[in-house]
Amino acid sequence: MDNLTADLILYNANVLTLNPAFPRSQLVAVRNGRVLSVSGNEAIKELRGIKTKVIDCQGNTVLPGFNDAHCHVVAFAESLLTPNLCPSTVHSISDIQDEIRKLSQNSLPGSWIRARGYNEFYLAEKRHPTRWDLDKATITHPVKLTHRSGHAHVFNSLALELAGISKESPEPPGGMIERDLETGEPNGLLYNMSDYLANVVPPLSDNELEQGIELASERFLSLGITSLQDASPHNDVRRWQMFEHWKSQGYLKPRLSMMLGVEALNQYQEQGSLSKTGSSQLRLGAVKIILDETRGQLNPPQAQLNQKVFEIHQSGLQVALHAVEETTVEAACSALEYALQRSPRVNHRHRLEHCSVCIPAIAKRLASLGAVVVTQPAFIYYSGERYHKTVPDEQLKHLYPIATLINTGLKVAASSDCPVVPPNPLSGVYAAISRTAETGQSLLPEERISPLQALWMYTMGAAYACFEEDIKGSIVPGKLADVVVLSGDPTRTTPGELREMQVEMTIVGGEIAWRKNA
Numbered sequence: 458m459d460n461l462t463a464d465l466i467l468y469n470a471n472v473l474t475l476n477p478a479f480p481r482s483q484l485v486a487v488r489n490g491r492v493l494s495v496s497g498n499e500a501i502k503e504l505r506g507i508k509t510k511v512i513d514c515q516g517n518t519v520l521p522g523f524n525d526a527h528c529h530v531v532a533f534a535e536s537l538l539t540p541n542l543c544p545s546t547v548h549s550i551s552d553i554q555d556e557i558r559k560l561s562q563n564s565l566p567g568s569w570i571r572a573r574g575y576n577e578f579y580l581a582e583k584r585h586p587t588r589w590d591l592d593k594a595t596i597t598h599p600v601k602l603t604h605r606s607g608h609a610h611v612f613n614s615l616a617l618e619l620a621g622i623s624k625e626s627p628e629p630p631g632g633m634i635e636r637d638l639e640t641g642e643p644n645g646l647l648y649n650m651s652d653y654l655a656n657v658v659p660p661l662s663d664n665e666l667e668q669g670i671e672l673a674s675e676r677f678l679s680l681g682i683t684s685l686q687d688a689s690p691h692n693d694v695r696r697w698q699m700f701e702h703w704k705s706q707g708y709l710k711p712r713l714s715m716m717l718g719v720e721a722l723n724q725y726q727e728q729g730s731l732s733k734t735g736s737s738q739l740r741l742g743a744v745k746i747i748l749d750e751t752r753g754q755l756n757p758p759q760a761q762l763n764q765k766v767f768e769i770h771q772s773g774l775q776v777a778l779h780a781v782e783e784t785t786v787e788a789a790c791s792a793l794e795y796a797l798q799r800s801p802r803v804n805h806r807h808r809l810e811h812c813s814v815c816i817p818a819i820a821k822r823l824a825s826l827g828a829v830v831v832t833q834p835a836f837i838y839y840s841g842e843r844y845h846k847t848v849p850d851e852q853l854k855h856l857y858p859i860a861t862l863i864n865t866g867l868k869v870a871a872s873s874d875c876p877v878v879p880p881n882p883l884s885g886v887y888a889a890i891s892r893t894a895e896t897g898q899s900l901l902p903e904e905r906i907s908p909l910q911a912l913w914m915y916t917m918g919a920a921y922a923c924f925e926e927d928i929k930g931s932i933v934p935g936k937l938a939d940v941v942v943l944s945g946d947p948t949r950t951t952p953g954e955l956r957e958m959q960v961e962m963t964i965v966g967g968e969i970a971w972r973k974n975a
Contacts, residue, residue, distance in 0.1 A: 462506030470514035475931040487938040490966035518946045522683025522939035523882040524919035526831045527872035530687045534669030536876040540572040544579035557594035566597040573603035578843040588645025620657040670708045678971035681941030681960040684712045693721035714742040714923045743777035748785040763795040770796040776807040783814040824866040831870045834889040839878045841894025860904040870922040871914035886911040891952040908948040938967040
């Protein structure tokens with residue numbers, strides 16, 4: 458019987474397996490990094506060996522480890538090293554100026570000042586800062602402020618000069634330079650220009666990035682997140698090599714699936730040495746395309762989008778389409794139809810990232826195509842008040858319609874899109890089941906889903922979205938032993954109590970990766 462003894466046993470637990478055939482149990486046994494047995498407490502006698510580590514869960518709930526299906530690991534790591542100008546920290550442009558002054562007093566003239574996370578909706582002025590606002594804080598340091606979304610930045614005058622952005626500068630492809638209406642001068646606000654700006658603003662050093670990655674890893678684990686799906690459009694072969702290094706050195710402990718930016722697709726295909734599947738620790742995911750309407754029209758245009766999606770689809774890869782507005786969601790749907798009509802393929806699992814405004818008719822089209830939607834329930838919690846005041850009624854009634862998406866037969870995965878919002882899955886679960894904002898406002902209560910459905914999106918749904926449901930997402934013998942221990946049962950509590958729930962322990966591959974108060 459020694460070959461059946463476990464390396465680790467969690468017993469006296471309330472185990473939610475996310476396996477419909479055996480939804481609850483009391484004990485999980487682990488051997489060689491995988492689930493050995495899911496059973497009642499009485500099985501401990503036959504599973505326990507001399508070297509078995511045994512943990513009494515004291516009735517706490519054990520779940521499959523959370524899987525964040527769309528996040529930005531490097532940006533999150535950088536955010537942990539960068540001053541945070543979120544609404545709880547700053548309340549006005551004057552507050553932002555004060556923060557920049559403090560930073561400038563502690564740095565050499567000419568060195569870059571970075572800060573991120575401001576949200577113009579919650580500023581007293583109800584607008585973005587401008588270059589002139591930032592100039593009042595410092596003219597001797599180039600300043601880069603990053604909006605909470607990551608899609609907009611504000612530069613002061615010195616930073617614009619260093620970036621070569623002036624009145625004569627043309628609009629960049631896919632981006633927009635906001636200008637003074639009277640003079641035409643750039644006002645410092647730059648939309649969707651991250652690629653261009655990356656060549657201007659000095660990157661963090663390797664040591665700084667490693668420090669940030671370690672901090673990010675610890676934060677993810679403390680929230681019960683055992684798997685991440687990195688959706689950065691800048692991901693390329695170089696980024697893959699960085700992730701390989703961070704994984705090999707133990708800086709990043711959650712498992713990672715890395716999307717590839719569409720601009721790096723040729724580079725990846727020429728490289729030829731990166732496996733599509735990789736290992737259980739690091740693998741390549743979908744190819745990401747961003748659709749936007751920054752300048753009032755679809756970018757890329759529909760014909761170009763159709764062709765690019767078709768090329769990726771025909772190559773056998775998965776496509777991930779960033780689509781937020783109703784028009785971009787419909788364009789993404791049309792592009793998938795174009796590809797599948799010309800080259801039918803089952804189980805492609807092409808993804809729509811965000812799918813924020815989705816009418817029922819488009820949801821049905823997406824379901825008929827076999828698409829997967831990756832949504833962000835926590836946006837309801839953190840931005841619900843802003844949605845109520847800024848989103849037109851025609852769009853608001855179809856905003857993050859999670860129940861509608863599920864009821865049409867779509868597979869739906871959940872994510873945080875961090876650092877846009879904090880990566881806490883329990884905030885997303887709370888938002889999905891309550892449809893309530895942090896301020897208490899309700900947003901489309903008819904789109905509420907059950908706690909079990911919400912947990913499924915963060916476990917099995919996320920695993921399905923990246924073809925890993927055979928090894929992740931539920932607690933089943935043979936699957937990876939990635940689990941989280943919670944202080945309560947999300948399926949047997951009130952939404953208010955759910956907000957207070959704590960992660961007690963996070964286990965990755967049968968090893969305790971994080972423990973509360975350890």
